[in-house]
Amino acid sequence: MKDATFHRRCLLLCLSFVLGLSGLSARLVYLQVVKHEDFKKAGEAYKRKKRVLVAERGWIVDRNEVQLARNIPLTTVKVDMRHLFKEPSLAACGLAYRDLRDTTKWKQLDPLKDRAKRRAMIRLRQRRIMEDMTPASIVEEHFEYAISELARPLGMTEDALRDRIKNTKLQELTIRKDLPEDRSDDLEKLVKERWICGFFFEQAQRRWYVYPELAAHVIGFVNYEGEGRSGVEQKFNNRLQGRDGFVIEEKSANNLLLPSKVGMMLPPAHGLNVQLTIDIQLQHILEEELDAGLEEFEAETGCIVLMKPDTGEILGMVSRPSYNLNIRENAAKNGFSFATQASYEPGSTIKIVAAAAALDQGLVNLDTVIDTGWMPFRHGSVTVKDHHYYGELSTAKVMAKSSNIGTYKFGLLLGQERYYDYLKKFGFGKKTGINLAGESAGITPLSDNPTDFSRATFGYSNAVTPLQIASAYSAIANGGQLMKPQIIKSVITNDGAVIEQFEPEVVRRVISKRAAKDMRTALAGVVDVTGTARRAKVEGFEGNVGGKTGTVWKHDPVNGGYLFERYTVSFVGLLPADKPEFVCVVVVDDPQTTEVKRYGGTIAAPIFAKVARRVAARMGIAPTNPIENNQEVAEKRKES
Numbered sequence: 001m002k003d004a005t006f007h008r009r010c011l012l013l014c015l016s017f018v019l020g021l022s023g024l025s026a027r028l029v030y031l032q033v034v035k036h037e038d039f040k041k042a043g044e045a046y047k048r049k050k051r052v053l054v055a056e057r058g059w060i061v062d063r064n065e066v067q068l069a070r071n072i073p074l075t076t077v078k079v080d081m082r083h084l085f086k087e088p089s090l091a092a093c094g095l096a097y098r099d100l101r102d103t104t105k106w107k108q109l110d111p112l113k114d115r116a117k118r119r120a121m122i123r124l125r126q127r128r129i130m131e132d133m134t135p136a137s138i139v140e141e142h143f144e145y146a147i148s149e150l151a152r153p154l155g156m157t158e159d160a161l162r163d164r165i166k167n168t169k170l171q172e173l174t175i176r177k178d179l180p181e182d183r184s185d186d187l188e189k190l191v192k193e194r195w196i197c198g199f200f201f202e203q204a205q206r207r208w209y210v211y212p213e214l215a216a217h218v219i220g221f222v223n224y225e226g227e228g229r230s231g232v233e234q235k236f237n238n239r240l241q242g243r244d245g246f247v248i249e250e251k252s253a254n255n256l257l258l259p260s261k262v263g264m265m266l267p268p269a270h271g272l273n274v275q276l277t278i279d280i281q282l283q284h285i286l287e288e289e290l291d292a293g294l295e296e297f298e299a300e301t302g303c304i305v306l307m308k309p310d311t312g313e314i315l316g317m318v319s320r321p322s323y324n325l326n327i328r329e330n331a332a333k334n335g336f337s338f339a340t341q342a343s344y345e346p347g348s349t350i351k352i353v354a355a356a357a358a359l360d361q362g363l364v365n366l367d368t369v370i371d372t373g374w375m376p377f378r379h380g381s382v383t384v385k386d387h388h389y390y391g392e393l394s395t396a397k398v399m400a401k402s403s404n405i406g407t408y409k410f411g412l413l414l415g416q417e418r419y420y421d422y423l424k425k426f427g428f429g430k431k432t433g434i435n436l437a438g439e440s441a442g443i444t445p446l447s448d449n450p451t452d453f454s455r456a457t458f459g460y461s462n463a464v465t466p467l468q469i470a471s472a473y474s475a476i477a478n479g480g481q482l483m484k485p486q487i488i489k490s491v492i493t494n495d496g497a498v499i500e501q502f503e504p505e506v507v508r509r510v511i512s513k514r515a516a517k518d519m520r521t522a523l524a525g526v527v528d529v530t531g532t533a534r535r536a537k538v539e540g541f542e543g544n545v546g547g548k549t550g551t552v553w554k555h556d557p558v559n560g561g562y563l564f565e566r567y568t569v570s571f572v573g574l575l576p577a578d579k580p581e582f583v584c585v586v587v588v589d590d591p592q593t594t595e596v597k598r599y600g601g602t603i604a605a606p607i608f609a610k611v612a613r614r615v616a617a618r619m620g621i622a623p624t625n626p627i628e629n630n631q632e633v634a635e636k637r638k639e640s
Contacts, residue, residue: 050247050248052244053246054205055241055271057207059273063275068280070207081168081198085139089126105121150190187201212326216322217317218276218436219325220232227241236488244268275489275491277315278316283316290303299588299590302586304584305339306615309583310477310504311504312504312505314434314485319340342440344568349571349600350550354408355522356516357419359395360515367394367396372389372403384454393406397530402526411454419456427482427507434484434486439465442464443462460552470583473572473585478580482508482510483504484507486504532601533600535609536571540626541576545612549601551568551570572585575616584608
């Protein structure tokens with residue numbers, strides 16, 4: 001009986017061993033066969049990391065290749081929690097270095113020549129640490145070692161860095177962003193030399209604007225993801241941005257980088273560079289003079305557009321208010337470009353359409369006499385008034401005196417259909433097509449209402465942009481052709497190869513060369529002593545400056561109608577008038593000064609004169625008249 005019980009117990013014991021070993025075998029088969037791929041991928045992911053190779057965003061340069069927008073390399077410091085807290089063998093290397101670095105033998109070895117010997121010492125010391133300490137204590141002691149070494153270089157206290165890492169639930173924690181290149185290089189070198197594990201570095205870049213307060217609305221800016229959000233940065237984002245690459249890095253059990261396998265790397269494709277038509281020196285002149293003018297005449301809003309009439313190139317364009325491209329404070333509020341997005345009633349600057357059309361159609365010549373009368377002019381249900389009444393005026397004098405009645409009579413000679421057709425030919429009511437986002441088309445109603453038609457001939461009942469005005473006057477300046485405004489000169493690779501060239505583009509012929517020449521003569525009369533723009537004279541170009549003033553009441557957006565004590569004033573200038581090298585539009589919105597009457601001729605014209613003098617000097621335009629020496633003039637006055 002006892003033998004039977006003994007045998008039964010032995011059988012149960014053997015059965016238990018068999019079942020236990022069978023279960024263990026089944027588990028091993030499950031782990032090694034069924035879950036083999038999963039564990040393999042997990043292991044590879046643990047030792048493998050995809051590192052982004054950041055593509056450099058293309059530069060933006062001016063027409064003379066002066067840098068306007070470039071990139072500053074920056075680094076993000078991150079912590080990989082798995083490597084920091086779950087790799088005792090790697091952590092032991094850091095502790096080994098800590099223990100050895102102050103020893104005499106270590107100091108006697110040359111860091112470069114004896115690198116292999118130092119590594120062997122690290123390995124030997126690592127094995128002893130692994131034998132003497134538990135994995136948990138190794139990891140914890142390495143963590144404190146890393147904190148003591150890195151807190152100060154990271155600009156943090158040890159407690160702050162320790163708490164930041166301990167209190168996160170993330171597997172990958174960002175410790176520091178936007179670390180400058182020199183500091184990140186030093187920090188990365190420190191991490192490698194001192195065998196600290198768990199900390200790694202990602203390269204990035206920040207967009208930097210060399211002249212952050214110049215041409216802000218033209219250049220635009222990028223967001224924190226590096227995507228263009230306004231201006232050229234937005235319009236040409238695809239060309240500037242490039243494409244990031246990557247490399248898959250694998251590490252050995254000793255945390256050493258292994259050579260990448262074929263197909264585990266994609267080089268970055270760097271962005272292309274964009275060259276603007278703007279001359280940053282001219283841009284500086286425009287911004288400086290506009291700011292001075294707005295301060296003098298107590299206004300906050302305005303713009304200047306400087307255009308090369310024969311090519312349509314924008315040499316400079318400034319809008320106010322503006323913002324700093326690097327700081328971007330009030331970017332949302334002040335990001336509106338008055339030059340390309342504001343629609344305002346142009347006032348008398350639009351009178352060139354009726355006059356040029358009448359000349360082009362042969363209905364008048366410069367000497368044709370127009371009777372503007374000595375009182376308001378009535379035509380059917382329409383009444384048109386002038387600020388002053390001049391009686392009989394030649395066509396040229398209608399422009400010089402800016403007569404509403406005379407201009408309306410040009411419109412009557414043309415008829416509504418032909419007048420509106422010329423208005424469209426000059427580019428009004430349609431976007432110019434400039435390579436900038438958000439351009440306005442203005443408003444050209446083409447109304448059949450006789451009153452609306454009369455107002456349209458002398459600057460009301462339609463709305464334009466300053467850029468449209470610059471384009472229209474450029475057509476007169478260049479002999480009658482409307483040019484598409486160009487803000488981009490070319491797109492260039494990093495090695496200087498031009499892959500896209502933006503050539504001058506003729507939109508259409510608007511008026512004949514003869515009519516354009518006559519209009520330039522008429523516009524020169526506006527700046528004459530008897531014209532409305534006497535203050536637009538430029539020293540050295542007396543009698544050879546053309547232009548037109550504009551003054552309108554501001555529209556009341558709340559109640560409709562007009563605000564009769566508030567104005568938008570403007571001046572468009574051509575220099576030299578006989579063969580213009582540039583067209584310059586100055587618009588000042590809602591000036592509050594009481595020192596002068598608020599007209600285009602008293603506010604915008606003198607701003608133009610200051611701009612034109614400096615621009616002509618910068619562009620090397622020879623004066624058409626001798627310039628008297630200021631000292632000699634002063635001495636003559638003193639003698640007299």
